[in-house]
Amino acid sequence: xxxxxxxxxxxxxxxxxxxxxxxxxxxxxxxxxxxxxxxxxxxxxxxxxxxxxxxxxxxxxxxxxxxxxxxxxxxxxxxxxxxxxxxxxxxxxxxxxxxxxxxxxxxxxxxxxxxxxxxxxxxxxxxxxxxxxxxxxxxxxxxxxxxxxxxxxxxxxxxxxxxxxxxxxxxxxxxxxxxxxx
Amino acid sequence: xxxxxxxxxxxxxxxxxxxxxxxxxxxxxxxxxxxxxxxxxxxxxxxxxxxxxxxxxxxxxxxxxxxxxxxxxxxxxxxxxxxxxxxxxxxxxxxxxxxxxxxxxxxxxxxxxxxxxxxxxxxxxxxxxxxxxxxxxxxxxxxxxxxxxxxxxxxxxxxxxxxxxxxxxxxxxxxxxxxxxxxxxxxxxxxxxxxxxxxxxxxxxxxxxxxxxxxxxxxxxxxxxxxxxxxxxxxxxxxxxxxxxxxxxxxxxxxxxxxxxxxxxxxxxxxxxxxxxxxxxxxxxxxxxxxxxxxxxxxxxxxxxxxxxxxxxxxxxxxxxxxxxxxxxxxxxxxxxxxxxxxxxxxxxxxxxxxxxxxxxxxxxxxxxxxxxxxxxxxxxxxxxxxxxxxxxxxxxxxxxxxxxxxxxxxxxxxxxxxxxxxxxxxxxxxxxxxxxxxxxxxxxxxxxxxxxxxxxxxxxxxxxxxxxxxxxxxxxxxxxxxxxxxxxxxxxxxxxxxxxxxxxxxxxxxxxxxxxxxxxxxxxxxxxxxxxxxxxxxxxxxxxxxxxxxxxxxxxxxxxxxxxxxxxxxxxxxxxxxxxxxxxxxxxxxxxxxxxxxxxxxxxxxxxxxxxxxxxxxxxxxxxxxxxxxxxxxxxxxxxxxxxxxxxxxxxxxxxxxxxxxxxxxxxxxxxxxxxxxxxxxxxxxxxxxx
Numbered sequence: 001x002x003x004x005x006x007x008x009x010x011x012x013x014x015x016x017x018x019x020x021x022x023x024x025x026x027x028x029x030x031x032x033x034x035x036x037x038x039x040x041x042x043x044x045x046x047x048x049x050x051x052x053x054x055x056x057x058x059x060x061x062x063x064x065x066x067x068x069x070x071x072x073x074x075x076x077x078x079x080x081x082x083x084x085x086x087x088x089x090x091x092x093x094x095x096x097x098x099x100x101x102x103x104x105x106x107x108x109x110x111x112x113x114x115x116x117x118x119x120x121x122x123x124x125x126x127x128x129x130x131x132x133x134x135x136x137x138x139x140x141x142x143x144x145x146x147x148x149x150x151x152x153x154x155x156x157x158x159x160x161x162x163x164x165x166x167x168x169x170x171x172x173x174x175x176x177x178x179x180x181x182x
Numbered sequence: 183x184x185x186x187x188x189x190x191x192x193x194x195x196x197x198x199x200x201x202x203x204x205x206x207x208x209x210x211x212x213x214x215x216x217x218x219x220x221x222x223x224x225x226x227x228x229x230x231x232x233x234x235x236x237x238x239x240x241x242x243x244x245x246x247x248x249x250x251x252x253x254x255x256x257x258x259x260x261x262x263x264x265x266x267x268x269x270x271x272x273x274x275x276x277x278x279x280x281x282x283x284x285x286x287x288x289x290x291x292x293x294x295x296x297x298x299x300x301x302x303x304x305x306x307x308x309x310x311x312x313x314x315x316x317x318x319x320x321x322x323x324x325x326x327x328x329x330x331x332x333x334x335x336x337x338x339x340x341x342x343x344x345x346x347x348x349x350x351x352x353x354x355x356x357x358x359x360x361x362x363x364x365x366x367x368x369x370x371x372x373x374x375x376x377x378x379x380x381x382x383x384x385x386x387x388x389x390x391x392x393x394x395x396x397x398x399x400x401x402x403x404x405x406x407x408x409x410x411x412x413x414x415x416x417x418x419x420x421x422x423x424x425x426x427x428x429x430x431x432x433x434x435x436x437x438x439x440x441x442x443x444x445x446x447x448x449x450x451x452x453x454x455x456x457x458x459x460x461x462x463x464x465x466x467x468x469x470x471x472x473x474x475x476x477x478x479x480x481x482x483x484x485x486x487x488x489x490x491x492x493x494x495x496x497x498x499x500x501x502x503x504x505x506x507x508x509x510x511x512x513x514x515x516x517x518x519x520x521x522x523x524x525x526x527x528x529x530x531x532x533x534x535x536x537x538x539x540x541x542x543x544x545x546x547x548x549x550x551x552x553x554x555x556x557x558x559x560x561x562x563x564x565x566x567x568x569x570x571x572x573x574x575x576x577x578x579x580x581x582x583x584x585x586x587x588x589x590x591x592x593x594x595x596x597x598x599x600x601x602x603x604x605x606x607x608x609x610x611x612x613x614x615x616x617x618x619x620x621x622x623x624x625x626x627x628x629x630x631x632x633x634x635x636x637x638x639x640x641x642x643x644x645x646x647x648x649x650x651x652x653x654x655x656x657x658x659x660x661x662x663x664x665x666x667x668x669x670x671x672x673x674x675x676x677x678x679x680x681x682x683x684x685x686x687x688x689x690x691x692x693x694x695x696x697x698x699x700x701x702x703x704x705x706x707x708x709x710x711x712x713x714x715x716x717x718x719x720x721x722x723x724x725x726x727x728x729x730x731x732x733x734x735x736x737x738x739x740x741x742x743x744x745x746x747x748x749x750x751x752x753x754x755x756x757x758x759x760x761x762x763x764x765x766x767x768x769x770x771x772x773x774x775x776x777x778x779x780x781x782x783x784x785x786x787x788x789x790x791x792x793x794x795x796x797x798x799x800x801x802x803x804x805x806x807x808x809x810x811x812x813x814x815x816x817x818x819x820x821x822x823x824x825x826x827x828x829x830x831x832x833x834x835x836x837x838x839x840x841x842x843x844x845x846x847x848x849x850x851x852x853x854x855x856x857x858x859x860x861x862x863x864x865x866x867x868x869x870x871x872x873x874x
Contacts, residue, residue: 004812007838011774011791011814031192032209038196039204066642068689072193079194109611109642133540134486149310151209154486174201177486 033068035151036144037076040069040103040129043142044082046171049102049125050164059085060101062126064092064117065110095120106130106140114138118159125164136179141165145176152176206340223645223684226603226615226635228316228696234337237306239777240788241817241833243358243867245283245300245332248312250792251773253696253729253745256766258844259861261384261396262431263469265301267766267847270329271316271700272725272751274764276674277847280329280655282319285405285422286336288477291326292499293525293555295658298471303401303424307348307360308375310335317678317698318653320631321617324549324597325656328676329700336405339364339371350831350869353862354396356381358869374406383429384862389436389446392459395429395466416481427470430456430507432859435852439513449804450852457508457516462572469521470502489535500524500556503585508578515569515577520562522585525555525659543603545617553593558663561586591659594624610640621654625662626673629654647682661706677701692733700725723764725751739779746772763798766845768810770795783821790815803850805857811842827873832866839864 040061059082063070070091077087082102092098095117106117108131118139121128128141135143136156141163143154155175157167172178196204222229232248242248246266249255256274258267264278273280277297283290292298306312312334319327342364351357357380364373383396407420438445438452441459445452457466479493503522510516533547563586566579601617615635622628633651640646657671680698687693702723731745751764775790795810814837820830836842844859851857 003840004810007812007814007840008791008793010838011789011812014789014814014816034193034196035204035207035209037193038199039201041197042199042201042204071689075193076197080197133537146209149209150205150207152205171201174205 032146032151034072036105036131037069037072039144039151039153040073040105041076041080041082041087043103043127043129043171046168047127047160048166048168049083049127050166056100056102057085058088059083060088060090060099061103061105062090062092062098062101063105063107064095064098065107066091066093067105067107067109069105069107101126103127103129106132106135108132114140122159122163127160127165128163136177141167142175147176154179156180223639223686224613224637226613226633226637226647226649227319228647228649228680228682228698230314230316232312232314234310236777237309237312238819239786239817240775240790241815241819241831241867242306244302244306245304245312245334248306249314249332251743251745251775251790252314253731253747253771253773254316254727254749256768256771256794256797258766258847258859260431260433260859261386261862262429263433264297264299265426265428265431266299267297268299269766271698271727272749272764272767273329273676273700273702273723274751274766275705275723276655279326279658280674282323282327282331284323284331284333285475286420287333288475288493288495289323289326289497290334290424290473290475292471292473293497293527293553294499294523294558295660296471296501296523298426298473301401301424301426301428302358302379302381302398303377303403303426304334305358305360305375305377305379305403307346307377308337308342308362308373308405310337310341316696317649317680317700318631318633318651318676320621320629320653321619321633321651322545322599322601324599324619324621324631325595325623325629325654325673328653328655328674336375336407337362337364337373338366338407338409339373340366342373342375345874346871347874348869348871350867352381352833352867353865354382354384356867360871369411371409371411372407374404376402376404378402383431386432386436386860388860389432390438390441390443390458393436394460395456395458396431397465398426398428399465399468401426401428414483418479418481419477420479421474421476423472423474425470425472425502427468427502427504429465430467430469432856434509434854435856437510437513437516440510440516446856448852448856448858450856450858453513454511454854455509457510461508461516461576461578467507468505469507470505471500472502473497473499487537491531491533493529493531495527495529495531495551497527497529498524499526501559503560515579517566518578518580518583520583520585522560523556523558524588525553525590527551527553541605543605545599545601545603547597547599549595549597551595553595553659554590555593555659557589557591558660560588591662592624593659595621597621609638612636612638623656626656626671629656629673643686645682645684645686647680647684649678649680649682652677655706657706671706672704674705675703677703690734690736692731692735694729694731694733696727696729698725698727698729700727720756722754722756723751724754725749725764725767739781740776742774742776744772744774746770760801762801765798765800765803765850766847768795768797785821786817786819788817790817797845799845799857800848800850803846803857804852805846808843808845808858811840813840813842814838822873828870829872830868830870832868835865835867836863 073089114135130140131144136154139159141160154177156179158180254271256269278299315331319331345363348360360377362375379401381398385393403424405422409418435455436458437455475497477495482490500523505521507519508516529551531549536544599619604614618632636648638646654673683695685693705721727749729747734742751767753764771794777788779786793812797808815835817833846857848855
C-alpha cells in the first residue's frame with residue numbers, strides 16, 4: 001500500500017510537471033464548428049450580395065442561438081476580411097433582435113425554427129445558413145449536413161435568388177443536394 | 183485528407199483551404215448507437231469514443247490498451263491464448279462472449295464461441311476511431327450485444343491518402359511492422375492495411391525459469407477495401423483476416439512437479455498443467471486462431487430522407503490445425519493434445535434509415551445468417567499407452583494423435599428490427615427512441631430485445647438520458663456441446679436501467695455521470711461445480727454502478743481525462759444458494775491521463791495512470807482477494823522531424839515497475855487454473871514511422 005501511494009504521488013508530480021511546461025490558453029475544441037466557420041468564410045467568395053453589400057462598412061455574420069461556431073468565427077475575423085471588409089460577429093438569442101448582416105447562421109440549438117427566421121429575413125439580402133434536417137426545404141439558402149463523416153452542404157438557390165443573392169455555379173457544384181423551393 | 187484539429191486557431195488555417203479540401207476533412211460523429219450520425223451527447227446510449235489522435239498520442243497499440251483507460255472495464259491478462267479477458271460493467275464469466283466486437287459495423291467475434299477477442303493482430307494503426315456503446319444493444323445488433331458493443335471504425339482511402347509505414351521494437355524481443363496505404367480519386371476509393379507482430383513474451387520465472395509460453399509468432403492482420411461512388415450510391419467490397427499464433431500463456435498452471443521445479447507459489451500445486459518451456463526444439467504449445475471476413479456492401483441514398491444499405495458477408499473463424507499443447511495430469515508424463523476448429527457464417531442484411539422530418543426518424547432492418555459451426559473442439563484419436571522419450575528426459579504419450587472428422591451443426595438465425603426516434607422541442611430539446619428487435623434462431627428459438635431511451639437537452643450545458651434496454655447472449659456451440667447430453671440451453675438475458683447526466687460548463691470541459699443497474703438471468707449452465715462460478719453455473723448477477731468522468735480538451739497542446747468507477751456486482755447460485763461478490767470485479771477503479779504537445783508540435787507527452795482496487799477471486803481460490811494496483815504508462819512522440827514525413831515514438835509501460843497480479847479465472851483453485859496471474863514489470867517500445 002505504501003509503495004502504491006508513492007507511485008500515485010510520483011504520477012501526480014509527473015503530470016504537474018508536464019502540464020506546467022505545456023499549458024496554453026484555452027481555445028475551442030469543437031472540430032465540427034471550426035469547419036463550419038471555415039466553410040462560412042469560404043462561402044463569401046461565391047456569393048454576390050448585390051449593391052446593398054457596398055453600403056455597409058463591415059461584413060457582419062449573425063449567429064442565432066448559442067453555438068460553438070462563434071469562437072472560431074472570431075478567430076477568423078481577427079485575421080481575415082470578407083468581400084474586402086472587416087468581419088464582425090454578432091450573437092443573438094432572438095430572431096427579432098437580428099440587425100443588418102450579410103450572413104445569418106441559425107444554430108441547431110436555436111429555439112426558434114428555420115421557418116420563423118426565413119419569414120423574418122428571407123426577403124433581405126442575407127445568406128441564411130442552417131444546420132437542421134430539411135432546412136433548405138424550409139427556405140434556408142444553405143444547410144450543413146454530415147455525410148460519410150465529412151461536412152457537406154445542401155443549397156436552395158431559388159430561395160437565395162428571392163433574397164437577392166447570386167450564387168456562383170462553382171458553389172452549387174459542391175452542394176450535395178440542390179433544393180429549388182422558393 | 184486533413185484531420186480537423188481542436189483549436190479555434192485552426193479555423194484560420196482551415197479558412198485558407200479550398201472547398202474541395204474542406205469537404206474532405208473528417209468530422210467526429212458516431213453511428214453505432216442508432217444508425218444515424220449523431221454526437222455522443224445526442225445519441226440514445228452511453229458512448230465512449232477513442233479517436234485516432236488519442237490512439238497516437240497515448241501509444242495505444244492494441245484494443246486492450248485503449249480499453250484500459252475507459253471506465254467500467256475489468257480485465258484479466260492471460261499473456262497468451264485469449265489474450266485478455268475483458269468484462270464490461272461487472273459481467274464476469276462467459277469469457278469475452280458478452281461484448282460484441284465489430285469492425286466497421288460487422289461482427290468480428292469467433293463464430294464457435296472461443297474467447298479470443300482482438301489481441302496483437304488487431305493493430306490500431308489504421309483505426310479512425312473506436313466507439314464503445316455501454317449496455318445492451320441487441321435491439322439493433324441482435325445476439326451478444328449484451329454488456330456492450332465495441333465498433334472499430336477503420337481508416338478508408340481518403341483518410342490515409344498516401345502511404346504510412348511504421349516499425350517498432352521493444353522488451354521481450356518484440357517487433358512489429360505496420361503498413362497502410364489508400365487513396366480516393368474520382369469515383370474510386372481504396373485502402374489496404376497490414377501489420378505483423380512478434381514477441382517472445384514475458385518470462386514468469388516463478389512458473390519456470392525457461393518459461394516460453396507467452397510468445398506471439400507472426401501474428402498478422404490484413405484489411406482491405408475498395409469502394410466505387412456514384413452520386414447516390416457507394417459500393418464496397420472488402421476483405422480482412424486476423425491470425426494470432428500464440429502460446430498458451432498463463433491459461434493453466436505451470437507443471438512444476440513434472441519439470442522438477444519448486445512450486446510456482448500462490449497455492450498452485452503444479453501437478454497438473456500445460457508445458458511452459460520448449461520441448462525438443464519445439465515451442466511448448468500453440469494456439470493459432472484466425473478470423474476471416476469478406477463482404478460486399480451497397481449504400482444507396484434514395485433521396486434526402488431515405489438511405490438504404492444492403493450487405494452480404496461471409497466469415498470463417500477457427501483454430502488452425504497446427505495448434506497443440508503438452509499437458510500433464512500426473513506430473514510424470516506429458517500428453518500431446520492437438521486442437522482445431524473451423525466454422526463459417528453466410529450473412530445477408532438489408533437496412534433502411536428514413537427521416538420523415540427532423541421530428542420523426544425511423545430505422546428498420548432484416549438480417550439472415552446461417553452458421554456452419556463445429557461441434558466444439560474437434561475430436562482427436564487418443565493413444566496414451568505408447569511412450570516416447572525425448573532427449574532422455576521427457577516422457578510423452580499420444581504423440582501420433584490425429585484429428586477425427588469434423589462434426590458440425592447448421593444454425594439459422596433471422597433477425598428484424600424497427601426503431602423510431604421522435605425529436606421535439608420540449609424542455610429545450612428532447613428525443614425519444616423506441617425500438618425492438620426480434621431474433622428467431624433454429625437452436626434457441628425466439629428472442630425479443632426492446633429498448634427505450636429519452637434524451638433531454640434543456641440547454642447547451644446539460645444533457646440527461648434515461649435508458650432502458652434488454653439484450654441476450656446466444657449459447658455458443660462450445661457451450662452447447664460441453665453441456666450435459668440432451669441439455670437445451672437458453673439464452674442469457676440482461677435488463678439494464680441507466681441514468682446519465684452530462685454537464686459541459688464550458689466547451690473545454692465535459693463532466694459525465696452514469697448510474698446503472700444490470701440484472702443478468704439464465705446464466706448458462708455447463709456444470710455445477712462447488713461454489714459460485716458465473717461462467718460455469720446457473721445463476722444471476724446484479725450489478726449496480728456509478729461512473730464519473732471529466733474530459734478536458736483545453737487546447738491543441740493540452741488535453742486530459744479523469745474517470746472513476748464504483749461497481750457492486752453480486753452473484754447468486756440458484757443450485758447452491760450461495761451469494762457473494764462476483765470475481766475479478768473491482769469495487770473501485772479509476773484512470774487519469776494528460777497529453778501535452780510542446781510548441782510547434784516538436785514533441786508530445788502522454789502520462790496515463792490506472793488504479794484498480796482489490797478484486798475478489800473465485801470461491802474455489804484458496805488465495806482470496808487480489809490486491810489492488812496502480813500503474814503508470816508514458817508515451818513520447820515526436821512531430822514530423824525536420825518537416826519530413828518521419829516521426830518517432832517511445833513508450834514506457836508500468837513506469838515504476840510495480841508488481842501486480844490479476845485474479846485467477848474459472849476454478850482458480852491452483853489445480854488446473856492458477857490462483858493468481860503474474861503480470862510483466864516495466865516494458866519499453868520504440869518505434870518510427872513515415873508518411874509519404
